[in-house]
Amino acid sequence: NEGSLWGARFATGPSPELQRLSKSTHFDWQLAGYDLAGSRAHARALAAAGYLAPDELDAMLAGLDSLEARVISGEIVAGEADEDVHGALESALIGIVGSELGGKLRAGRSRNDQIATLVRLYLKDHAATIGRELVHLIDALAAQADAHRTAIMPGRTHLQHAQPVLLAHHLLAHAWALSRDLERLVDWTKRADVSPYGGGALAGSTLGLDAASVARDLGLAGPAENSIDATASRDVVAEFAFVAAMIGIDLSRFAEEIILWNTREFGFVTLDDGYSTGSSIMPQKKNPDIAELARGKSGRLIGNLTGLLATLKALPLAYNRDLQEDKEPVFDSVETLEVLLPAFTGMVATLTFHTDRMAELAPAGFSLATDVAEWLVKRRVPFRDAHEITGALVRYAEERSLELDAVDDEALAAISPHLTPDVREVLTVEGSVASRDGIGGTAPVRVAEQFSRLADRVRHL
Numbered sequence: 001n002e003g004s005l006w007g008a009r010f011a012t013g014p015s016p017e018l019q020r021l022s023k024s025t026h027f028d029w030q031l032a033g034y035d036l037a038g039s040r041a042h043a044r045a046l047a048a049a050g051y052l053a054p055d056e057l058d059a060m061l062a063g064l065d066s067l068e069a070r071v072i073s074g075e076i077v078a079g080e081a082d083e084d085v086h087g088a089l090e091s092a093l094i095g096i097v098g099s100e101l102g103g104k105l106r107a108g109r110s111r112n113d114q115i116a117t118l119v120r121l122y123l124k125d126h127a128a129t130i131g132r133e134l135v136h137l138i139d140a141l142a143a144q145a146d147a148h149r150t151a152i153m154p155g156r157t158h159l160q161h162a163q164p165v166l167l168a169h170h171l172l173a174h175a176w177a178l179s180r181d182l183e184r185l186v187d188w189t190k191r192a193d194v195s196p197y198g199g200g201a202l203a204g205s206t207l208g209l210d211a212a213s214v215a216r217d218l219g220l221a222g223p224a225e226n227s228i229d230a231t232a233s234r235d236v237v238a239e240f241a242f243v244a245a246m247i248g249i250d251l252s253r254f255a256e257e258i259i260l261w262n263t264r265e266f267g268f269v270t271l272d273d274g275y276s277t278g279s280s281i282m283p284q285k286k287n288p289d290i291a292e293l294a295r296g297k298s299g300r301l302i303g304n305l306t307g308l309l310a311t312l313k314a315l316p317l318a319y320n321r322d323l324q325e326d327k328e329p330v331f332d333s334v335e336t337l338e339v340l341l342p343a344f345t346g347m348v349a350t351l352t353f354h355t356d357r358m359a360e361l362a363p364a365g366f367s368l369a370t371d372v373a374e375w376l377v378k379r380r381v382p383f384r385d386a387h388e389i390t391g392a393l394v395r396y397a398e399e400r401s402l403e404l405d406a407v408d409d410e411a412l413a414a415i416s417p418h419l420t421p422d423v424r425e426v427l428t429v430e431g432s433v434a435s436r437d438g439i440g441g442t443a444p445v446r447v448a449e450q451f452s453r454l455a456d457r458v459r460h461l
């Protein structure tokens, strides 16, 4: 079993079926750069503890540099017999520096503490990338909101017309949700910022290696407090998968709206040609595929999270090979978001909003009824009566296919003497929107405040 990390106590090499099952190089090879960074830090710790002479350390580091260059150039790839990235890189290093020196690097570490460290390094880097992409999307939403400060649209509950709102208010609602996802990512980083290196297989190392300096070398805040926890836990991976799934879910909710807004029936938006697709048979079609893929991929992100949680459930401490199953789902979540977010941002940034159409529909469906009821309350009519009176007004208008502002003065007075003609002052969508001026409301003055608050929040994360 030449080149393997564990052949000696076995009479025969692994069966081909086992090799095929066990192999992880087709997905963990992308951790090669982190593995080599770990090896450099580990070599320095070995040298500091006296296990590598200064010239050996120099030769080891030079060998690792040359190995890295050859991995990057593609000259060195995982071989057929390699089980995982750690073993493959060790044999390649031995090929470069010889087995005497190369064979010293594994002292005091295990693939168990290695892999637990590498996955954190990988996720930290990608958390930063995904965070930057989220900021771009939040910026695109804020820019669209800023470009449409006065546009009014039908606000909905239960997908029914509810109350008119500013388009900017609605767009910023999505931006606020995404800002919390960004905050989750930043907060996740605090828990990810720990180095399992030094945990060994599970119980720690006898060699007196300085785990704190390894952590520092790797850009991690410090070593793990417990070697069993360090090698056996994957909650940090699962939490990342949760944040990724939550981002997917938040995108899917906006995606669904864009799909609806883009229908002929709504006619609220037109997608840019560069961010929509055609049909192979229907020449007229222009489809919202980015939004649909966002909606679809949110399912995949949820699946990655639930698969990972299922792997972890009831897994006894410490390391079990089951833990190898953490990587494909979370790598997939990373790759999914890194492809999806830029396309989604491009789609949002280039959306054309048909504000006339939105404005035309904003008062429809009696969306000003609450304004009438609250107008009555301001005249000291108890809300219960105000609700009744307004309900009767809506019914009167609906039976005659009228909008509320088309009901004449006589009919208003007949419904209730409280409904004097000045009620018309609240029967415009502009009046309605402007009057919702409490904190967080849709009044233009309140929405204007959100831009700087949102920018501050994102900047301080």
Ligand code: ARG
Binding pocket: 024, 084, 111, 112, 115, 319, 321, 323, 324, 325
């Ligand atoms: N490739 C493994 C993983 O991803 C690490 C190897 C540990 N293997 C072992 N038999 N202890 O978790």
